[in-house]
Amino acid sequence: MRKLNIICLSIIAVLFSACGDKKAAPVEAAVTVAKPDSTSTDKTVLFFGDSLTAGYGLDDPSQAYPSVVQTKIDEAKLHYKVVNAGVSGETSAGGKARIAWILKQKVDVFVLELGANDGLRGIPVTETMQNLQAIIDAVKAKYPNAKLVLLGMQVPPNMGGKYAYSFKAIFPGLAAKNNMTFMPFLLEDVGGVPSLNQKDGIHPTAEGAKIVGNNVWQILQSVLLSKN
Amino acid sequence: METILHISNLTKTYQSAGRTLTVLDDINFSVAAGSTNAIVGPSGSGKTTLLGLCAGLDRASSGIVELNGIDLGKLSEDQLAQVRNQYIGFIFQNFQLLPTLTALENVMVPLELRGEKNIRARALDLLDKVGLADRGHHYPTQLSGGEQQRVSLARAFSNAPRILFADEPTGNLDAETSEKVVKLLFDLNKEAGTTLVVVTHDLDLAAKTQRILRIKGGKLVADDVTVNG
Amino acid sequence: MDTTHIISKRKINIPWLFEMALRDSRKNRSRLFLFISAIIFGIAALVAIYSFRYNLQNDINAQAATLIGADLAISGNRPADATISPLLKTLGENRSEERAFVSMIYFPKTQGTRLVQVKALQGDFPYYGSLETEPVAAGTSFKTSKSALVDKTLALQFNVHVNDSIKVGEVTFLIAGILDKAPGQTGVSSGVAPIVYIPMQYLEQTGLSKKGSRITYSYYYKFDKKTDIAKLTKSLDPKLDKADMNYETIESRKQNTGRSFGDLTRFLSLVGFIALLLGCVGVASAIHIYIREKIASIAIMRCLGVKASEAFLIYLIQIIGIGIIGSVIGAALGTSIQHILPMVMKDFLPITISTDISWLAIGQGVLLGVIISILFALLPLISIRNISPLNTLRINYDEVNLVRDPFRWLVYLLITLFIITFTFLQLDSWMASIFFTIGILIAFLVLTFTAWLLMKLMRVFIKSTWGYLFRQGFANLYRPNNQTIILIVSIGLSTAFICTLFFIQSILMGQVKLSSSGNQPNMILFDIQTGQEQAVAKLTKRQGLPVVQQVPIVTIRLDKINGKTEADVKKDTSLKISPRAFTYEYRVTYRDSVTTTEKIVKGNWVGKAEVGKEIPVSIEENFSKRNHVNVGDHLVFNVQGVSMPAVVASVRQVNWGKIQTNFQIVFPTGVLEDAPQFHVLLTHVPSAKVSAQFQRAVVKQFPNISIIDLGLVLNVIDSLLDKIGYVIRFMSAFSIITGIVVLIASVRISKYQRIQESVLLRTLGASRKQIFTITALEYLFLGVLSALTGILIAFAGSWLLAKYSFEAPFSINWVPVVILFLIISLLTVIIGLLNSRGVLNKPPLEILRGN
Structure with missing residues (x-):
């Protein structure tokens, strides 16, 4: 009855993949646009986030919104190199554990995009808030001069009004407390619009990512242009 | 006179334990149609083997067996079977009735094989002739030795054979029964005009035939015409 | 002279042949009954097994149906658009709709909140099985009012009961029932979050179904029985695909939930076939002896x-x-056995097996019975052609060799072809059928050789110094007219078959036990962060639960394969590398050794990376095949921003058949320890209560850790396994009984061989005791030797089957084997003695005449 075990196994396999594409745990890799060994003299904009940053489900990671931002930077002839440090399925707790590894490279602008997976899993908002704060603290400790940007997130309405409300409230609070540049909702104009999202209804398509990238650029532009 | 059986230079050998055993050695004789003949000789002299060869039950090592003008050596097994069915009748020492068939059915088999008509009536008639008309529905095991041999006689004559071979027909019977069966055999033979070849130890029986062939050590040692001939 | 003219041509008179056949059978009916009984029991077994199998298949199909709950399930992540909506609304006889989404629900009683899977249901789904709830009625009645069904674990966790309430979105529902088992439950969703069912008419009011809500839309259909679902889905496929919707049928679910039923059917076929082959042995030996007895009659006829x-x-x-009579009786018997048995054994039955009369099984059984009767009777039958009429003059059985005929090769060929074909029909694999047939042939040859050797040895070894009884008893084994070969072959084959069944049964049962045993993990904790893993393991152990496995997982991407990047691969398709190899995010682990479920098939495992060298990684076999990557190939991984050159050091075969974490790529130690990672822990919780308690403890201490409880799914599988285990036992027992019956028949037919001799000895004045001893010795020796040889053959056969067919570890329990050996030896002796009983108790003459 060897094959019976396969039932169990396939359940687990499905589980993992299901979790993977929904937003859950089993992490999926980050892609960095620039390699750590790159000898560029450009300054670095590091996008630290989850699948939305990693460009989950897109044909090519270069279609993810950080790459759109890179294009904008290049068009603006600014000497910044975008590093995409998004990992699909990443939660705030995962980010907290990962931040040290990422901060081995020099960071000039740190863009934080995490929390969506916490929200979809109903993790208590205090927990998420504490993890995000820990990440911000780590950046501040290692690169005190780095400019900080926070991209806000919301959970779909099906999570229930009360939770959705308190979740949404995490981000402006953190931004204010840490003096970060703040974008209230990363998926503005895109979230909930079927044509701009992939089949799973949560990850933007390439077109959606373009809109997201433009929106992020609107915020980031001023940060990059501002003198210290 | 018509010759029904012609034997020339008949030899039969067996291979046994690497040695060649000659059972019959250059036998020559002919049998006239309608005659009665006895083959006698001591045990192991080869007389039963000779009978088997004459009746096409076995094949000769060399020599010719010609029955009713047919060279038996040239026939296939199936053709031999048909020759037996058409021309030959058999009587055995141990009766050799089919145990699963009734007396009547045993008598019917040769007729049925020939696809003849009125089989049942003819078989009953034959049973009547051997005095067993009322035992037709009995199985061989329900009959005494003499009765079995009488059924066997009825069967042997049922296909109106041209030649009848009998192998020790009285060998398994007591004296009194033997006498009855032998009488019946000769009576039926006379009535049908069949050629009779009987292998026997029983000199009384042999004496009833017209001719006695003596076999000893596989050789034909004497060929005597009796008072009957 | 042309002799053919003299011999009149005679056509074969078929009706007369029939009449003779009938006449000839009259006095032999009791003997033919042995032949019939071999057929009867063989066919009965087969028909019973076939009927049982068909019914069981239906029953299991029905169970598989309860896994999905409907004939067809269609689902998508978006509301149906105008193109597909009309189709969805017209399919099937009966339709249900479901909206599923995750949400945080609120327990007013304990003021707790929890992420759950909310399923808003409308319609009569499930059509197969039911929502098993406490109280029972709640499973259907909840849809009519503002009430909900709450998962058992959830209820335990939050200490809520029936008639308490939960708040889903803006609506408060009364808990109508506690959900025990939900058909169509895949465990995937229930694992992520426990289930709460609500009636769909309240979904709008909850306010959870809004723009941006992530909802899975499912449609369940029940069709008229006659509908060809496979055909239907084939035509639906492109439309659904266009609408981004998936579908599932009972058939596809059956296939997806493993080929476990395939394994079962395969085993049952094997059992059926063995019963049949046992019948064949019976047929062949019965006819062999029968024809021997018929030599005299045939000679007379000739x-x-x-x-x-x-x-x-x-x-x-x-x-x-x-053959026809036997097959028909057998089919009737088989059908009734398969009716009676479940009735008799009702108290022991874990499932209700339906007992419909399967005409298909009966038809197959009768047809097979006739074919087998002919085939296996042919071997002795063709020798009839060689029975010389000379046998009327001198009865010498030695000269009638029943097997020396060129036609016998044709019969052997026919039998071999038959076995191969029949096996193929059962196993559906030419390879397997040929191996199986070869196996049987070898068994046959081994037994024949054993018998031959025995006869040779006996001739040499019997010493005149032995007592008369010993000499006579053993000499019976080789003297003319002996039954050594036929008995050793038939008893040996029966023993081999029965024993093989025993072995395979225990191997399979062992497998079944293995998967449902206590240590099989049924709970997965993931997202354990570095630094938490020790504490989580400690917590798990403190709760009295085992840490079955704990592994670190690092997510990486593949940048280059032998220097080629994704762009290169897209440009040059001749590279045979799927571009997906680069888009995929690999979950890998690192460790210093291979696990028990892995086997290195190529290269060498390297457990530790050396500084400054390429990292020696191990890849999984399928990964190797899919991407044409082999030992020695160079890969460049991107470990979350850090580029790592690696070389393939080994290829692993992974047994995915275990609940375990398995990996496509495994790193050695010394590389990824610092990389961002999380840990997974597998444990086994014995009950829902413990599960809830443990989950509470974990969530309280480590809120970031997510838990999947597979208990519900495993429960379903466990009960299925129990049932399958029962069926295996049932079927095997049945075939074993059949085997013993055939064994009895085999020995009994030898009665007619020995009876004459015993009578003779008796006539010569042998005492009852002497004949008894002679017979006992002969049969004891035959029984012991056949059983021993049979067991050895079974041992070899089962080992091969276990290794190559079932891929299960081979282990046997010697106790039943020894018992079987004793039983078969004893049975042979007892039956042999019973055969002589007639001789012992009656006057010799009566037997001589009666025979």
Whole structure:
């Protein structure tokens, strides 16, 4: 009855993949646009986030919104190199554990995009808030001069009004407390619009990512242009 | 006179334990149609083997067996079977009735094989002739030795054979029964005009035939015409 | 002279042959009954097994149906658009709709909140199985009011009961029932979050179904029985695909939930086939002896002018007739056994097996019975053609060799072809059928050789110094007219078959136990962060639960394969590398050794990376095949921003058949320890209560850790396994009984061989005790030797089957084997003695005359 075990196994396999594409745990890799060994003299904009940053489900990671931002930077002839440090399925707790590894490279602008997976899993908002704060603290400790940007997130309405409300409230609070540049909702104009999202209804398509990238650029532009 | 059986230079050998055993050695004789003949000789002299060869039950090592003008050596097994069915009748020492068939059915088999008509009536008639008309529905095991041999006689004559071979027909019977069966055999033979070849130890029986062939050590040692001939 | 003119041509008279066949059978009916009984029991077993199998298949199909709950399930992540909506609304006889989404729900009583899977249901789904709830009625009645069904674990966790309430979105529902088991539950969703069912008419009011809500839309259909679902789905496929919707049917679910039923059917077929082969052994030996007894009659007929072919036909007709009678009786018996048995054993039955009369099974059984009767009778039958009429003059059985005939090779070929074909029909694999047939042939040859050797040895070893009884008893084994070969082959084959069944049964049962045993993980904790893993393991152990496995997982991407990047691969398709190899995010682990479920098939495992060198990684076999990557190939991984050059050091075969974390790529130690990672822990919780308690403890201390409880799914599987285990036992027992019956028949037919001799000895004044001893010795020796040889053959056969067919570890329990050995040896002796009983108790003459 060897094959019976396969039932169990396939359940687990499905589980993992299901979790993977929904937003859950089993992490999926980050892609960095620039390699750590790159000898560029450009300054670095590091996008630290989850699948939305990693460009989950897109044909090519270069279609993810950080790459759109890179294009904008290049068009603006600014000497910044975008590093995409998004990992699909990443939660705030995962980010907290990962931040040290990422901060081995020099960071000039740190863009934080995490929390969506916490929200979809109903993790208590205090927990998420504490993890995000820990990440911000780590950046501040290692690169005190780095400019900080926070991209806000919301959970779909099906999570229930009360939770959705308190979740949404995490981000402006953190931004204010840490003096970060703040974008209230990363998926503005895109979230909930079927044509701009992939089949799973949560990850933007390439077109959606373009809109997201433009929106992020609107915020980031001023940060990059501002003198210290 | 018509010759029904012609034997020339008949030899039969067996291979046994690497040695060649000659059972019959250059036998020559002919049998006239309608005659009665006895083959006698001591045990192991080869007389039963000779009978088997004459009746096409076995094949000769060399020599010719010609029955009713047919060279038996040239026939296939199936053709031999048909020759037996058409021309030959058999009587055995141990009766050799089919145990699963009734007396009547045993008598019917040769007729049925020939696809003849009125089989049942003819078989009953034959049973009547051997005095067993009322035992037709009995199985061989329900009959005494003499009765079995009488059924066997009825069967042997049922296909109106041209030649009848009998192998020790009285060998398994007591004296009194033997006498009855032998009488019946000769009576039926006379009535049908069949050629009779009987292998026997029983000199009384042999004496009833017209001719006695003596076999000893596989050789034909004497060929005597009796008072009957 | 042309002799053919003198011999009148005679056509074969078929009706007469039939009449002769019938006449000839009259006095032999008791003997033919042995033949019939071999057929009867073989066919009965087969028909019972087939019927049982068909019914069981239906039952299991029905169970598989409860896994999905409907004939067809269609689902998508978006509301149906205008193009597909009309189709969805017209399919099937009966339709249900479901909206599923995750949400945080609120327990007013304990003021707790929890992420759950909310399922808003409308319609009569499930059509197969039911929502098993406490109280029972709640499973259907909840849809009519503002009430909900709450998962058992959830209820335990939050200490809520029926008639308490939960708040889903803006609506408060009364808990109508506690959900025990939900058909169509895949465990995937229930694992992520426990389930709460609500009636769909309240979904809008909850306010959870809004723009941006992530909802899975499912449609369940029940069709008329006659509908060809496979055909239907084939036509639906492109439309659904266009609408981004998935579908599932009972059939596809059956396939997806493993080929476990395939394994079961395969085993049952094997059992059926073995029962059949046992019947074949019975047929062959019965006819063999029967024809021997018929030599005299056949010789007489030949004397009277019956042609060889006619004699052959007479007995062939008999065999066919008896084959038909036996098969029909067997089919009837099989059908009734399969009716009676579940009734008799009702108290022991974990499931209700339906007992419909399966005409298909009966038809197959009768047809097979006739074919087998003919085939296996042919071998002795063709020898009829060689029975010389000379046998009327001198009865010498030695000269009648029943097997030396060129035609016998044709019969052997036919039998071999039959076995191969029949096996193929059962196993659906030419390879397997050929191996199986070869196995049987080898078994046959081994047994024949054993018998031959025994006879040779006996001839040499019997010493005149032995007592008379010993000499006579053992000499019986080789003296003319002996039954050594036929008995050793038939008893040996029966033993081999029965024993193989025992072995395979225990191997399979062992497998079944293995998967449902206590240590099989049924709970997965993931997202354990570095630094938490020790504490989580400690917590798990403190709760009295085992840490079955704990592994670190690092997510990486593949940048280059042998220097080629994704762009290169897209440009040059001749590289045979899927571009997906680069888009995929690999979950890998690192460790210093291979696990028990892995086997290195190529290269060497390297457990530790050396500084400054390429990292020696191990890849999984399928990954290797899919991407044409092999040992020595160079890969460049991107470990979350850090580029890592690696070389393939080994290829692993992974047994995915275990609940374990398995990986496509495994790193050695010394590389990824610092990389961002999380840990997974597998444990086993014994009950829902413990599960809830443990989950509470974990969530309280480590809120970031997510838990999947597979308990519900495993429960379903466990109960299925129990049932399958029962069926295996049932079927095997049945075939074993059949085997013993055939064994009895095999020995009994030898009665007619020995009876004459015993009578003779008795006539010569042998005492009862002496004949008893002689017979006992002969049969004891035959029984012991056959059983021993049979067991050895079974041992070899089962080992091969276990290794190559079931891929299960081979282990046997010697106790039943020893018992089986004793039983078979004893049975042989007892039956042998019973055969002589007639001789012992009656006056010799009566037997001589009666026979």
